[in-house]
Amino acid sequence: MRLECDGMALGCNSLIELRDAIATGKVSAVDAVRAYLDRIERYNKKLFAFREVYADSALARARQVDAGESRGRALAGVPVAIKDCMCSTEGTTACSSRMLANYRSPFTATAVQKLIDAGAIVLGRTNMDEFAMGSSTEHSAFGRTLNPWNTDCVPGGSSGGSAAAVAADLCAAALGSDTGGSIRQPAALCGVIGLKPTYGRVSRYGLVAFASSLDQIGPFARTIPDAALMLSVIAGHDPLDSTSAPGNMDAFDVEQPVQNLRIGIPAQYRSDANHPAVSAAWDEAIAVYQDAGAKIVEVELPHTEYGIPVYYIVATAEASSNLARYDGVHYGHRAQNPADLIDLYCKSRSEGFGDEVKRRIMLGTYALSSGYYDAYYNRALKVRRLIKQDFDNAFFQGRGCDAILCPSTPGPAFKFGEKMDDPLAMYLNDVYTVNSNLAGNASISLPGGFVEIDGKRLPLGVQLICPAFEEAKLLRIARMHEKATGYTQHRPPLDV
Amino acid sequence: MTHPITEADVRHVAKLARLHLSDQQVQRFTEQLAHVLEYVAKMDELDVEGVEPMAHPLDLKNVLRDDREVPGIDPGVALSNAPQRDDPFFAVPKVIGDGPSA
Numbered sequence: 001m002r003l004e005c006d007g008m009a010l011g012c013n014s015l016i017e018l019r020d021a022i023a024t025g026k027v028s029a030v031d032a033v034r035a036y037l038d039r040i041e042r043y044n045k046k047l048f049a050f051r052e053v054y055a056d057s058a059l060a061r062a063r064q065v066d067a068g069e070s071r072g073r074a075l076a077g078v079p080v081a082i083k084d085c086m087c088s089t090e091g092t093t094a095c096s097s098r099m100l101a102n103y104r105s106p107f108t109a110t111a112v113q114k115l116i117d118a119g120a121i122v123l124g125r126t127n128m129d130e131f132a133m134g135s136s137t138e139h140s141a142f143g144r145t146l147n148p149w150n151t152d153c154v155p156g157g158s159s160g161g162s163a164a165a166v167a168a169d170l171c172a173a174a175l176g177s178d179t180g181g182s183i184r185q186p187a188a189l190c191g192v193i194g195l196k197p198t199y200g201r202v203s204r205y206g207l208v209a210f211a212s213s214l215d216q217i218g219p220f221a222r223t224i225p226d227a228a229l230m231l232s233v234i235a236g237h238d239p240l241d242s243t244s245a246p247g248n249m250d251a252f253d254v255e256q257p258v259q260n261l262r263i264g265i266p267a268q269y270r271s272d273a274n275h276p277a278v279s280a281a282w283d284e285a286i287a288v289y290q291d292a293g294a295k296i297v298e299v300e301l302p303h304t305e306y307g308i309p310v311y312y313i314v315a316t317a318e319a320s321s322n323l324a325r326y327d328g329v330h331y332g333h334r335a336q337n338p339a340d341l342i343d344l345y346c347k348s349r350s351e352g353f354g355d356e357v358k359r360r361i362m363l364g365t366y367a368l369s370s371g372y373y374d375a376y377y378n379r380a381l382k383v384r385r386l387i388k389q390d391f392d393n394a395f396f397q398g399r400g401c402d403a404i405l406c407p408s409t410p411g412p413a414f415k416f417g418e419k420m421d422d423p424l425a426m427y428l429n430d431v432y433t434v435n436s437n438l439a440g441n442a443s444i445s446l447p448g449g450f451v452e453i454d455g456k457r458l459p460l461g462v463q464l465i466c467p468a469f470e471e472a473k474l475l476r477i478a479r480m481h482e483k484a485t486g487y488t489q490h491r492p493p494l495d496v
Numbered sequence: 497m498t499h500p501i502t503e504a505d506v507r508h509v510a511k512l513a514r515l516h517l518s519d520q521q522v523q524r525f526t527e528q529l530a531h532v533l534e535y536v537a538k539m540d541e542l543d544v545e546g547v548e549p550m551a552h553p554l555d556l557k558n559v560l561r562d563d564r565e566v567p568g569i570d571p572g573v574a575l576s577n578a579p580q581r582d583d584p585f586f587a588v589p590k591v592i593g594d595g596p597s598a
Binding site: 102103104106107199200213239242243245303305306308309310312313320324327328329330331332333334338340341342344345346347349350353355358359361362363365366369376378379380381382383384385386388422423424427438439440468 | 501505506509510512513514515516517521525528529531532533535536537538539540542544547548549550551552553554556559561569573574576577578579580586588589590591
């Protein structure tokens with residue numbers, strides 16, 4: 001069932017289909033890469049999902065795969081994209097910021113290296129909100145990415161380029177990073193799958209740091225088995241990241257439905273602020289699990305509404321500290337003709353950072369400054385504990401839920417400029433996603449249906465949340481929804 | 497719990513954060529940050545007495561690696577992105593001089 005599809009690259013509906021076609025010799029890796037490069041050539045100029053494309057090296061890698069170099073590997077010959085905040089020795093790792101516009105990383109992020117080692121071919125790096133700060137990709141210093149479903153709308157953010165690239169089939173899958181919803185929110189707004197693994201599941205080595213206790217790398221994919229495969233490749237302990245969790249992911253069968261499933265529905269997410277179509281997609285998902293024999297239970301997450309306040313203190317505090325490294329000395333933008341060293345720092349930072357990054361550095365610095373530390377930062381950490389306890393109660397005490405089902409975002413994709421002058425309105429787009437980062441859960445956004453606005457269909461997301469390190473169960477539960485609804489098969493019309 | 501953020505606060509914080517802000521930016525940031533902080537003040541509704549702060553989602557403590565030599569990054573590579581270098585050092589404007597500007 002492929003509706004309004006303008007033709008997928010090589011007629012493959014999933015990464016796994018393409019991988020198998022390459023493995024059995026039906027398609028060469030060179031043809032696969034060429035097919036995607038053709039699509040990028042045709043659509044990226046307008047969509048601007050990719051910020052940089054590595055055509056020559058991708059084709060060179062494809063020739064090596066066709067020569068048998070990665071035979072039998074999990075992603076041999078599969079063209080993928082990485083987000084602009086992930087270091088690689090190829091091209092510039094710019095974080096979509098003027099600050100790092102010319103930065104050439106001397107090393108490659110572990111997650112990216114694992115993809116390469118598995119035989120994947122990196123087509124390029126995708127546009128994002130500068131330093132991953134934003135929910136619309138409008139804060140990129142290089143230009144805005146358009147939503148493939150309606151080009152008047154944002155793709156979400158901060159991983160908007162990765163979401164748009166997968167939605168428009170400019171790559172078979174992509175990596176994003178999620179600090180407060182930056183994978184799940186754009187996935188919802190672009191109609192693809194976005195998985196935020198458990199904090200610590202995927203190494204952060206080589207991920208340009210935004211908020212170190214929240215950042216996590218995860219995949220965008222078109223199908224749940226694709227997402228599961230991508231996760232299994234990038235997951236695992238890494239000695240180069242001391243906060244990566246011990247152990248690796250065990251193999252699991254995503255086709256195996258979860259028996260005696262208990263799905264928790266949080267009363268606190270039934271908000272008047274939700275778009276009616278979001279509520280309808282949520283209800284439909286509830287019905288899907290009910291029909292599959294799941295027990296639907298009401299759960300209380302009473303501290304839900306404190307998530308945004310806590311997040312915007314914790315994340316900005318950590319960011320203000322992480323971004324102190326951009327001083328114009330070691331790498332990154334340096335201002336010309338400074339009066340002295342302090343002036344060099346100030347001028348370089350003021351010229352290199354955009355307004356949203358400055359705003360968040362200011363907020364974080366304020367929250368950590370003398371006289372405010374206890375009132376803001378320390379209080380936020382305490383409320384963070386309460387938010388974590390809410391989830392523990394739903395998962396482990398009395399209610400014993402396998403997963404929580406809720407919307408991914410309060411509404412579908414919004415128009416460009418709509419929230420740019422009102423930072424708080426932009427922040428509130430993350431109201432249903434931030435709490436999983438604060439608590440460290442595994443969460444996923446799934447295509448959950450559509451709403452027609454201005455004569456165009458816009459996708460909606462539903463979110464599943466599982467306890468830490470329960471990705472296998474999370475993906476098995478998500479697969480049940482995918483099979484029942486077929487929403488992951490829908491493609492944007494791409495009339496661009 | 498705290499007074500509303502003022503333009504003077506914003507100028508002070510900008511100095512701490514090593515950012516130059518124009519007067520117009522100071523005015524706009526003061527308004528925007530006040531709006532965000534007003535929302536953040538929602539946290540005051542809660543009694544957090546006795547709650548242990550949660551700085552991190554994992555219970556990892558003192559992660560140490562084995563004490564053995566491993567290759568590090570080559571100084572030349574480390575300097576490869578330096579805006580100005582004087583090998584094997586990063587170069588900066590004169591630090592001791594006619595007094596600070598900020």
